[in-house]
Amino acid sequence: MQGMANTPWRQIALTGASSGLGRALALACAAPGATLHLAARDAGRLAETAAACRAAGATVRETVLDVRDAAACAAWIGAMPGIDLLIANAGISGGTGGGSEPAEQIRAIFETNVTGVLNTALPAMARMATQPPGADGVRGRVAVIASVAAFFAAPGAAAYCASKSAVQRWAEATDATERARGIRLHAVCPGYIRTPMTAVNRFPMPFMLEPEAAARRTLAGIAAGRTRIAYPWPTYALARLAGALPLRVQALLASRVPAKPVTGG
Template sequence: MPSPSPCADPAAILITGASSGLGAALAVEYATAGITLFLCGRDEARLAAVAATCRARGAEVLATSLDVTGAEAVAAWVAACDRHRPLDLVIANAGISAGTAGGTEGAEQTRAIFAVNLDGTVNTVMPAIAAMRPRGRGQIALMSSMASFRGVGGAPAYCGSKAAVRVWGEALRGALAADGIAVSVICPGFVATPMTAINDFAMPFLMTADSAARLIRRKLAANRGRIAFPGPMAALSWLAAALPDSIADRLTRHLPAKR
């Protein structure tokens, strides 16, 4: 029989952006007796509600209101969590979009999106690596998007930030393998969350956040490097990435893309 994956049973899990959407669904999915959850989010009331749900399921929960764009504050928080209980799994999930389905992202929106989606991910991942490397084990998951495979005209900053997260995470997987740290990149299609609720267009293969969280947990336990779902949406995204510009330009012009 094959040996079990070292990622199969994380006991101490840190999740950013846990106050709503996929972050909240992942927290609830992992919540059970014996599990310690370190959760952060910017909305204190919603984060408290998620924490209460997870505690009711038997988990120990330490919830912190935190802006992931503050590098020093995030590093201090990650280190404090690791001292409380050595981290097994860190999910850098926090992310935003501009919601500009019919317009163009302005300079302020663009900088804000990159600050949260990319800088916030870096701010979370680097101290996690520092904590895990000395003990030679751990797992890091970076939340990218199906929108990372081909930029679309409705959300250039969102697509660009998620593309950077995806490629960085894929490279980290190889870079950290010798240190015993597993790295996975998560590329969801459309998931029913507050981020997608503002969309006024048809979202193909839309999944519930709970279903997405169950799938992500299963794939992380198997140490999958890239977790792209649902399958049909992933196939379409990979095809779009391979299209020549003459075709892709017509298909992606003014189309929004959000996780």
Template sequence: MKFENAVLTGACGGLGQALARRLIAGGSRVALVGLQRDSLAALAAAAPERCAIYTPDVSDGMAMAAMAADWTARAGTPDLVIANAGVAGGFDTAQGEDLAVLRRMLEINLLGVAATFSPFLAAMRAGGRPGALVGVASVAGWRGLPGNGAYCASKAGLIAYLQSLRAELRPTALRVHTVSPGYLRTALTAGNRFAMPGLLEPDDAARRLLAGVAAGREHIVLPRRTGWLARALGLLPAPLHDRILLAQPRKPRAGEPGATDIPGLRR
């Protein structure tokens, strides 16, 4: 299945760049949404007549609505919207400054997905044509992990939100896809000090994601074996499960060596 018109957030890095390259190479018109204009320009250079660059904060509903209006005027209503923008980082409830991390992570990882879908939804539904809304969640949203409460909460909330949206859109030609990556070799995992089983290259993940969407799979786990491992761990008694994970190094918190940047964070 070829997508004619795609909107992609988080297009600057890792999985987003790989998705952008594949969509552009496949002939799609692509709205490239991210915060690094130079990175987006390098992607758009492959097909400037089919791409447009946007740099809003995905949690800003008004900015996202303006992006959607401009893209729709240029290219028409999309048949694929991928809400891929996301941030990650360690979290410690005992540290008061980390409450800002939780707030910002929820804004980007959860609110940002709804703000991405919202301005396109009415037109996509009214068109009556098949379309796909893709939210990139995480295996980390399946169960809370020590030292990762903000990220797990944001992705668990996203999974529940996508379930609700999917139910609402059942009577329409639109399909909602929940993507749950495990570990991808991106900037978000570069600082991890713990084992990352099933580590996947971004281009491989992008290929599998788009194939899963084209095949109509509502739940896409990347890679599947990581999902099986997470499910198997989830069968353990909770105290044992937690003891195993507590023995692992924690993800770096904002400001610590190896931590990834969280745009717009004010601590």
């Protein structure tokens, strides 16, 4: 996928850059004049993404990073000359098909999807607050990759839905207060995207998007200054509708969904 040559950001940090939406976002931002700070746990796949971005003309600095490591995340952010945009994309998923969710799975999902987001977003915001504002008055932007699952507390995927709801609500509420410092936050809530994380799902996934299309929608929403970037609209609408159903009905629907292993990175 060709980079967005007209991107207004020059220093871009991205976690979970080795595959799926993260890789697509990196490639979409890759262009001459852009410096990409790419992080992921899988060194081999991260190197492949970095090479593709360099081929598109971007300057790339890749770092093998586990977002659960707060000190490592702070060091990663601190080594950057500046940050125009941080995309906190690293995340994992898991579900039980309506059964009991193992404690290890619950903790793993929250540690990556919530704590991992804060481990990168908070030091990035502190760094952005020291930067001069751009022509639009913004010192920096933080985009948190949540999910339309944030709007539906699905039994059997309680930890995943709750983790995405937590970061979605945190980003939206924090955006309202951080604007005074010239920092913008964006909650990105995509539906199903064709990635290794969804490849293991054994249930229908309507309105599936390719990673490249999701990346374009994400970056367009950030550039437009939208606080909530939810897409595609049919999936978003279905999630809001499902979230309004009686809890017994939600539980019945969830019991028909097959379990899935913890996936992502």
